Amino acid sequence: MTVDYFTEDGLIKQIGLTKEYWNKVIIKEIIDNALDAIEPLNSKQIYIVQDVSSMGIYDNGNGLSCDTVKSIYDFKFYISQNRVYVTASRGKQGNGLKTIISICFLKKYRLLWHTNEGVILEGTIDPERVKDGEICVEFKEIGITQKRGIEICRYDLHQSSFYKNYVYFYSVCNPDVSFHLDYLGTEFHNPATIKCVDKSQNISLAYYDFDTFKQFITKTQDGNTTYKKFLEEYFGTRIKNKSRIKSKIKDIDFSDQEFINDFLMLKEDQQTKKYTLLKKQLIGLSNVLNTSIEIEDSNSLIGKNDMVIPCIVEFSVRKDTFKGDANRKEADIECYINNSITYNNSWSIGFDGGWYKIGNKSVYARDLDDLLKDMSNFSFVFHIVSPYLKFTDAGKTRIDITCFFNELLEKLNKAIAKENRIFSSDNKRTNNRAVMRDYVTDAFNMASDNGRYAITARQIWYKMREISGVEEKKHTYADFTQEILTEWIDDNPEYEDKVNFSDRGNFFVNGSQNGLGTANVRSFINSIGTSQNIFRCYGGISSNIHIDPDFDLIYKYDKVLYIEKTGFDAIFKAEKIGEKYNMIIVSGQGFSTRAAKMLLYKFQKMGLKLYCLHDLDISGIYILESFGTPNKKFKECIYMEDLGVTLSDVEKYHIEPEKVEIKKEDKKKLNNLSYGYRRFFDAGTFYRRVELNAFTTGQILEMLEDKLSCVNNLPTINLEDSLNIDHKAVRETAFMRIMADKYREQLEKIHIPIDLSSFKGKYTVDMAKKEIPNIEEQLIERYEREIMQKLNIS
Template sequence: MIYTFPRTKEFFEPAELVLATGVNKERFGEAILKELVDNALDEAEKANKAPVIEIAAEPFLSIRDNGPGADIQDLLNKILDFSVRASSKLAWKRPTRGYLGNALKTVFGMAHVLAPEKPVVLESGGQRATVTVRPLSTGEIRVNPVLETVPIKPGFSVTVPVPVSLNCSTFAAAVLFNPHATFELSGRCVQRVGDVEKYPAEAPVSPHWFDAESLFNLAVMVAGQEDLTVREFISRYFVGLSGAKAGQAAKSCPVKRIRDLVFLEESQGRKAALDACTGLLRTMKILSRPVPPAKLGGVGRENMAKRARQLFGVEAEGRYVRKEGYTWDDRPYVLEVYYAPAERKHIVTGLNFTGTYNPLFNSNFLGKSDSWGLHGYLKELLKSRYESGFFLAVHVIMPGVEYTSRDKKPYLPVDVVQAAGEAVARAVNSVRRAVQAGSCGGPEEATTLKEAVFAVLPEAVEKASGGGRYPYSARSLYYQVRALIQQYTSRELDYNYFTPGLLTEYQEIYGPLEGLYYDPRGIAVEPHTGQEIPLGTREVADYTAPDYLYNKVLYVEKKGILPVLKAAGLDKKYDLCICAGEGYASRAAKDFLAMAEKQDIVVLCLHDLDINGLEIARTLREETRTSRNAVTVIDLGLRYKDAVEMGLEKDPEGVPLKKGWHKPVLETLPHDELEFLTGDGKRGNRVELNALTPEQLIGLIERKLAEHGLAKKVVPPEEVVLDEARKRFDAVLRAMAERRILEILEIPAVVEKIARSVKVPDFGGLPGDIARALEDNPPVSWRDMVEEEARDFARAVLEGVDLSRFLKIGHRQ
């Protein structure tokens, strides 16, 4: 599929080529090398092979891949039309190496600038094309290809009449970030070191990667190749939008076929076409979830370490940090950072499994001044050690990367840059602490328990997560840490000291540990459906509030009162999701509340009248050591004023005020409430929610909901109600009709007749087949295999039976 749009002589004028590639004329050879290596890797991956790229750099640059090859004549027809720009990747927004569509066109242009009148040679499938290109003063481009038949060799090769140096950063990045490829260079071979996982080149894309403009461009491209309905377009090319969802999304588009968007632009203007795409895209995003960052793949720790050793002679053990997340517009991203001590200074950056013409993070790193680019940031981290040797690789994977112009300088969102800064700091500081601890020679007095834990945590994460492949709990991580710190200290690590204390502090400094999960502490209960969502990090991450089911969520610090609230029907009466925790909100509980707030659901809090109760409400509103989520919260109490009005008695035992009892929330309280809570300074007062009768508790909540104007139930927009009514009517009608038809046809009796009329197949060989199939431990049960075999036989038998002769439809009065 080729997406074309006008271009002229820019491929052959040096100034235009500088704009198109982002490099000056002196680096044109490097740019040619990068374009051809990227193309070779892409072609080899198309054949599902481990890429083998042969490169000769002198006297001319020649590159051959082991891909499927190409039809030379067809390729020439596309790439030698210099009036257009051609790219099959441009409109898809996938995380691909190539993006701007320069490829072989700029190669021809740069080759002409560096070696005028000399030909570029293409070869594949027994065809060779020797192509000479000459731009005329009139603006016309005269192309002279000479075709000949040659012995067939595998793959596709390009020879450009210029020598190049392989000692450049873009080529180093291409080799580093493609560990699954073998590079056969003149006199040297860089062997592949492992496999990589990548987002498939032809996989469906996500609507969350697009805006209206780019969706329209994609639609135009597809319309030029296929005549599809909007529903077929959505179902075929977008992830998570098949079947009924595709149909529902298509209803939001004012046209029925993709080509009609082009006609809409012609008849009513571009704004009308973009408005149509805006509405369609909004619905598609609502109906689909963003692609998880893990789906983008990555290079991986072992591959990074092996390539660093191959390319740069880095022998020291390094630290690998992987961070995953979403940008503000729900595009997933993956950051991989590898840092290790080295004899010389090496900094390599890459984007989507290749290098960039200009290093990433050259300026405004972490939002600082230009001096705080990546180099400036490293100087701040390393201080005097910056001038000594180290190796640093930073790799970004994300779809839909935008560029500041045609200069191939990628624009990375601020949140990605921020995450990169945190990842670099974690890797650098981890190595620095490990080196410092190792230099102490091991006496336990030289290293505190905290320093030892911080030094080994990155390695412990690697072990607990199986190299980033599996989730892990704090308990599992603790056992790995406990074993590793013995190289620094003989002291025992207590679990209660490790978490939440040290583990929380470490994440405060270096960012959340990817893959770390916390077991559920509490549950959230949906109204009307009764679905219970355990408040664990994994369970909450997989949950999204259903549209128009509830408009409020109440965090209650005590699970024990949940049955009372449900028995009173408060959840159904007020369309209220009840989130019952255990004291302070866990990270998962705060994630749940933050998710609700993003969906315009009001967050409420109910707590004891004591210092900790009021702190629970405050910590929901602010970032804490365990959660970066800050949520807008309405405090329903219990407050001192409520207790007085209700005539509640304070707890006779009170609350011992131990060390650290003075909390920030106390500075915001009225004098009478502060005096009640702090008592005599040694023992404070409290009133627990459990002290309220069920009637008092329910009355308190209902009164507070009314005071805040939150007693209203969910009332969806008119179009949502009408659509739901039509869908429910259709579903009920079909179910009733099916039941009536089954009654009329007397289906059980008919099925019995059919079953008696067919011959049972001979399954004699099945036990042996199953025994052999199970020798390799496939992830299935023998019952699954019997089920599949029986289904195949039944399908074959029924295909040969005329079922209509068994059906006798009578008429009933």
């Protein structure tokens, strides 16, 4: 009965929580509703204000209208249609605000609604009529407001720490929301830490059983809506196009086997993406477990009500010595569910009672508090995201995670062991390379959201430092990128396209400059060979046709030049060296990167000849030789021809070598060079070198001309086989030329004044894009009528 909301025993049955929890219920429900209201916004703001006489919670959303507020006081039905959406939500049962009304009535608080019409509305419930089983409400406008939200007068005053805790915990599980607290005039702010994420559209067919899906359709749709339009609105065009049902909602027989099969087919289609939407709700904890909750319907013979519901558990484990905190006896544990707080924190996450091994001890546990409370030198944060969770009480204060607890426990123990390794006896790790190898997979998963996103090597490195304790010193990052990460990519080739090393140089193809990084190289390599040397001729009702040549790469280039330093590539571009010698130019920064070798090896396999232009110094010679020597970074041989600088170039142009201090590593390299190079470089405690910069641009261009002018291996193209003629286009173009010549003088005399005053106003780009085609069409139509009349064309 509706009056059950307005008795203490009845309300306890409705919400499952006794009276001492009701003030917490008020704040949690109002904040959850505010967060739902601002979910789609690009800037999300929550304001909590406590003064001497009232507490208010406001947001920057659209707010509720007076009519909506009045309808909430009708306890015979639910206002929110969201309760039929199966999503990973904060609640969306439609009765949260009704609960607030009931609590305020029983605790004799005044409940004020700050509406989007700018008025403060109060609904007063007659207590005498409630005794008679009736809910009679009198509404009164008591002022004006610029706020959107709820204010509660006479709310029991709490200490500032009470509100600060709420702001802190909600900020953790909603990092894209800014929270503002005004406590008796003292302000506290928790700004958003990440870019806003819209989680309001996280709806998927994969989350539904048949009965729930049927209820969703019938309770939200007008009967005249087509089923395909419904699918498109909620699940997207692709799902709409896959469905075989073309009827209006009112004409569908939901018990028909055709409709059931259609539902099961669409549901299965979305199974592969069932985690995608849930990942929007992750808050960035370091460990992520993708699991599922299986629900079987024993009465369902065809499995239409069986469900495998996706569930993601993210958690962090942090160990500290807490040497200065002698009073700390238990672990610090925080628990969140679907971007909201729990009423009882770690007591809220339960499972089958039993003995479980955690860390290096065994404990009897029925929930996370039992399991972890003795681990006093650890801090834990858990966040569970799922469109379905098994609650064990009416107040949703406790969920049962038995179905995936063993998976979680296994991953949790690994995370604890990892933390213990970090905090070894002296809290330092000596073998950084060994440590990095242990953590590279976890660092990649953290940085890429378990392989969902492409990332940079530097992003993996930051997560590596965060979870391993390795510090960034002189060689650690170079060791990581050049050795550890390269080995890991070789062992995990399926993720190579996800890891992008920064651009270390450029390459020039088809007149455009591209950064020499893994993402650009990978994209370019994937595009090679897509051209077919079919030159498409097209046109239409115009005075000309167009022939688009689609040359394949091998018909435009027969050679590649790799330069060991950037800067000269810009000179070569200005002098059109690439076009002159049919040559792709790749410029690096010293020794070639993995991306550069990937690109050059691809060119080699295509049959292009490769040249290397380098300084005449010890590193330059090793750069040239390194291409032909497989290593951990790249296991293929690349055959390069030495284009210079050579000993003969120095002699020809009378370049005076400079002397530089020889380093210890250079002495070792020098001993491995040929006699001619050793004789040139070795100058006792110094060594000689000649850089490319010692030559004038004219001299370098002359060096290229001497060595490349006689090389030409370009294949030829048979235009007879390649030209694709569009006869309709050619025919229409010929006709328009005849018509233009015939009527040119008459056309030049026709002029219509154009008045664009109706389009006066400021347009956004999107508005202008929509409006301009309409303007074009109107202008053409006016001239069509004028030309037909003046030239007597019908």
